[in-house]
Amino acid sequence: MNTDSTTEIEILRPDFPRGHFRAALFDFDGTLSLIRRNWQGVMIPMMVDILAETGTDESREQLEEHVEEFVMRLNGKQTIYQMIQLAEEVTNRGATAREPLDYKNQYHDLLWQQVEGRIAGLETGQYTRDEMTVPEAHRLLDRLQAAGIELFLASGTDEKYVVDEVRHLGLDKYFGERVYGALDDYKKFSKAMIVQKIIADMAVAGDQIVGFGDGYVEIEEIRRVGGVAIGVASEEEARVGINDWKRQRLTRAGADIIIGDYRCQDELLRLLEI
Secondary structure, three states: OOOOOOOOOEEOOOOOOOOOOOEEEEOOEOOOEOOOOOOHHHHHHHHHHHHHOOOOOOOHHHHHHHHHHHHHHOEOEOHHHHHHHHHHHHHHOOOOOOOHHHHHHHHHHHHHHHHHHHHHHHHHOOOOOHHHEOOOHHHHHHHHHHOOOEEEEEEEEEHHHHHHHHHHOOOHHHHOOOEEEEOOOHHHOOHHHHHHHHHHHHOOOHHHEEEEEOOHHHHHHHHHOOOEEEEEOEOOOOOOOEOHHHHHHHHHHOOOEEEOOHHHHHHHHHHHOO
16 A cells, blocks of 8 residues: 555554653664665575475475564564574474574675665765655654654664664764664563663653554554554655555554654644644
8 A cells, every 4th residue: 555655644542642752762674764674575585595495395485474474573673583483493394493693694694785785875975864764754853852852762673783874874863872772682682671761761651752663562562651652654665655564563563653754744743742
């Protein structure tokens, strides 16, 4: 479904919190950044190749369907969880699995073949920062910051990459040190932990947090504490419209509002009373 994201805001829960927000939590890839767009097109084929090598009787089409289900179900969590699942899938098919970290490194090497060119393009001016972000993200962050709302970023991508890509996109001025990503000791990071950190450090109630994300994890965590969850069903390639697959998942996750990008921010901020 491609609809006009300049006007469309889908309200799923009309009684969402309004007007007294002190913090905003953003996911990164697909919610703000488009540097890693089409990461699924790298991860899923890699995993299908690995599972096909186990000697399974499943067709490639069957494997693709199965892999896509668990990859996207785990989307928003740290990448290592998808690789832990991959290792379990290899073992379940009677083969010897590599360490999940090895699979993660293999995936990063493949993805870097796409990401490297985009980052280089930002450095040379081939791409603008606006071209590599969800439309009008910078303007939204400007307005939230001007409203006195503290901005936080939490991503399932490794923190060292997130910090670098935030800088390349000129987003560091909004988030400062409040950028969190996956750690080698993966049990020490989760989006739930970041939500609790915001509540504790800022002494805010859950309903004083607004969250933006294109995956189910951040939506569930924001809703769990009583905040308002904005599902960003972004079309990452076209940069316009609503991605219906994302919309369906965000709806199931409990999003209060669905948008395609931030062109609708005038109306969105009016609805949120910001």
